[in-house]
Amino acid sequence: MRRRPEHKKIKICPQCQSDRLIFEAGLITGQVYHCLQCNYVGSLILEIDAPEPLKK
Ligand SMILES: [Zn+2]
Numbered sequence: 001m002r003r004r005p006e007h008k009k010i011k012i013c014p015q016c017q018s019d020r021l022i023f024e025a026g027l028i029t030g031q032v033y034h035c036l037q038c039n040y041v042g043s044l045i046l047e048i049d050a051p052e053p054l055k056k
Pocket residue numbers: 013014015016017018035036037038039040
């Protein structure tokens with residue numbers, strides 16, 4: 001039986017590539033993300049494939 005590799009997407013900050021993004025609901029702009037690392041706020045974020053967790 002083959003195991004399906006997980007293809008999780010994670011959202012990262014376009015400025016500092018941190019994944020410490022929190023979602024903030026904006027009133028006018030719609031969806032807004034807030035980066036806890038560099039305080040970037042905006043609707044534009046990067047979505048990448050999550051790296052596989054390292055097995056020890
Ligand atoms: Zn950032």
